[in-house]
Structure formats: C-alpha cells, structure tokens
Amino acid sequence: MGRISDNELYQLVQEENKEALEQLYDRYEKLLFSFSYKILKQKELSEEAVQDVFMKLWRKKGIYAEHKGKFSSWLLTVTRNVCIDLLRKQTKNQVELMEKDMDIERTESLEETVTWNEERKVLKEAVNQLTIEQQEIVDLFYFKGYSQADIADKQKLPLGTVKGRIRLALKHLRNTYSKGGGKFG
Template sequence: MDDRLLHQRVVSGDEAALAELYDLLSPLVFGLCVRVTRDRAIAEDITQEVFLTYWERPLGFDPGRGTLRAWLATIAHRRSVDHVRAEERRKASLLGPRLFERAPEPPEEGILAADEALRVKQALQSLPPGQREALELAYYGGSTYRQVAERLGLPEGTVKTRIRQGLRHLAEMLAEEGVR
C-alpha cells in the first residue's frame, strides 16, 4: 500500500493505518537501529519510540519533502546515534579523568579528593539496600538501566526510580556534610 495514503489515514487518527505502516516499515527501522546500536533490545525500544513519535505528531512529516519511509529511517538513525553517543558519554564519565589528560594535583587536593570519595562511599552504605545495589551496579559496575534491571530481576522503571531516589538521597546527605 502507498505510504502517502497510510499517512493521510494516520493524520486522521486511524490506528489501523498505523498498524499497517508499522508492519510495512518496522523491519527497515529496526534493522537500521540494530546496525547503529548493535543491541537488539535498544533497537526495539528506539523502533517503538520512532513510531510512537510519528503517531503523536504525524504532521511532523511533510510528504512534499520526501517519502515517509526515508523520514522514519532518518528519525531512527538520529535516535540510534544519539543513544550511542549518550552511552559513550556515560561510560566516559564513569571512567573519570585519565592521568595523562590532567596535570598532577597538588598533594592536598589528592587528600581532599580521597576524603570526599570516602564520604561518598559512607553515604552510599547508608542508603536502603535496593537503592544502594542499583547505584553500585550502574555507577561502579558501568551497567545500563536495562542491565541493572536484568541482573536484579526488576522492571526497568523500578530500577530507574531506585537510582534517581538514591542519587537524590546521596546529594542531600553529602550537601549536609559540605561535599559537592
């Protein structure tokens, strides 16, 4: 079926048209996402996001500028690349600064940093076990939300909530102690 016709039906709110469009174009979108992210689960999530975005804002597509197929593929590619870049930034921040990237610290700064690290670890130990375990896996173990959820056997949303609450509690405890 012509994707322009399906687009017109989606604009009018026809859910069946979205289902037909999904059946027609999701293999393309999913395949592109898998190639970029190299992770089938992430690719599934991004594929769903792409079609949900289209369903919520179908007028974002302008048939005069190209095909719906190309437009959805472009969105999928951009989101996949954004995901990969965000993961790279997250992993880089977890690894911290490299020795060769900074000038040596004066000894007193190293002592202060070690003291702050100890205070963070102590504050982490005072968190409820669920929050502490999720934070340790995510920040010290380098795991994604999904990986933490799988390892703990919990829904991803629960893990995100535990991490968010844990970070909030840590920030409050450390602020009281004067740690930034």
C-alpha cells in the same frame, strides 16, 4: 480495494487512526530494526529505537511532507536521528557512571587518608610514651631501617639489650595503640 499507500497511512495516523499506525509498523518494523541494529549493534537498543520512531509518528503532527521525498526515506532519516540520540544518551550515562565511580574512589581515598591520619596520631602518641632509649631504637629500627646488630654498634649496646628494648617497646606500643583505637600487629 488495493493497498493503501504510505502517504495515505501517514495521513490517517495524523488523524489518530491506530490501525494505520499498526499497518505502517508491520510494513517497516523489520527494515527499521535492521537499520537501527547496524548503527547501535545492540538488540534491545535497536528495539527501543524502532519503538521511539513509531511513538514520534503517533505523537508529532505534520512532521512528514510528501513533496520532500519518499516516506520510507524520511522514516529512515528519523530512525537514524533516533539512533544517534540513543547513542548520545548511552554515552552520557556511561560518562556519568564513570564520574560517579571516580567520586566514590575519591571519597574512599579521602576516608582512607583521614583514617590513616587518625591512626598515625594514636601511634605517635604511643611512641611518645616510650622511654627515650626505646624511642631512639624504634626510630632506628622501624623508621630508618637499621638492623638490630647495626643499632647495637651505633648505640654501643649489647645485641641482647637492643633486642630486649625493641621487644618491650613493641609490647608497650601494642597495648597503648590498641587502647587508642588503632590496630597494631
């Protein structure tokens, strides 16, 4: 008995003959894998494509018609379509992962903003508890960037007094701020 044609094997597959499917697999697996690999450029994905093609053969009835062309050409077209679907699915998954990463970054950014706002509130309350002289010096030194010598000139105070007020203000801020839940210096 001669070799069974692709068309005959396909007809047997339509009748749920597993041996016929295995014979088609043995005939075309290497060709379909190398064809898939040229498109997908990944071994695992190419193997998945080949499996998908043969699952389609097994599950879908009457999708090949002999009068429309050679079975092997049709099988390569099915394989190409499966590969395109896999690429789309992979791209969609990558886009979804990127969107999840962006959502996480936005959430972290929001959390950082909320945390900073809470700490700023605690710090502001701590600064408000300083004496007026200490508040002025802290404002000039930390928020406006003046040097201690410039503050002494501007406030007409001895340099030692400015350094002392800054030191006391910092000590007070550390105590008050840490009690309020913040971390300072």
